[in-house]
Amino acid sequence: MTPVRLDQPPRKRALWFALKRLDQPDGVVALREVSFPSAAQVTTIKQIITDTFGLNSPNVVLKIRNHHGHLIPLNSSIPANSKHTPHTLEVTRFFQHVRPKPRTVPVTVINKSMKTRLQAIDRRIQRLNDLLPQIKCRHSENRMQEIECLDQQLRFLYQKMQVADSHSWKGVLTRAPLW
Numbered sequence: 001m002t003p004v005r006l007d008q009p010p011r012k013r014a015l016w017f018a019l020k021r022l023d024q025p026d027g028v029v030a031l032r033e034v035s036f037p038s039a040a041q042v043t044t045i046k047q048i049i050t051d052t053f054g055l056n057s058p059n060v061v062l063k064i065r066n067h068h069g070h071l072i073p074l075n076s077s078i079p080a081n082s083k084h085t086p087h088t089l090e091v092t093r094f095f096q097h098v099r100p101k102p103r104t105v106p107v108t109v110i111n112k113s114m115k116t117r118l119q120a121i122d123r124r125i126q127r128l129n130d131l132l133p134q135i136k137c138r139h140s141e142n143r144m145q146e147i148e149c150l151d152q153q154l155r156f157l158y159q160k161m162q163v164a165d166s167h168s169w170k171g172v173l174t175r176a177p178l179w
Helices: 042-053 107-166
Strands: 012-021 029-037 060-065 087-093
Touching: 012 042, 029 042, 042 060
Parallel strands: 012 087
Antiparallel strands: 012 029, 060 087
16 A cells, blocks of 8 residues: 655646547647646546636537547546647537438328227227127126026035934944945
């Protein structure tokens, strides 16, 4: 662990940035050195960069690319560079590079399919409304059949209970069980 000394000010890092304005038609290019504390927060670094290059538009996106053209994160650990290999700071508008694709399905096809679905659902509802009295009648018939079946089972059980009540246990088996 390295000792922290309170009497020393925080070290400043100096990085070179080449500004590339993609949000403007003229595409201004400028090369500047930007210094910021080595343990600075992202918002502080962003503020220092916007102040250095005079970017006071709030609706822009800052992209930093290394000298190979790869995106690098905007934080306090940006790799060191030189004036001959500066990082590129690209300034773009929100959704600047997004182009909406034209509709692949025409609206008329969507409207037709939605109309046919709606008509099919409407026909099903009308058929159910027409069959509702028959459904109620069938339901009541099924209930009546189930009640009659249960009534027969209860009568059968009642007869068997009466037969079982008439017998009594005498304590001895009169014939040998078959098990």
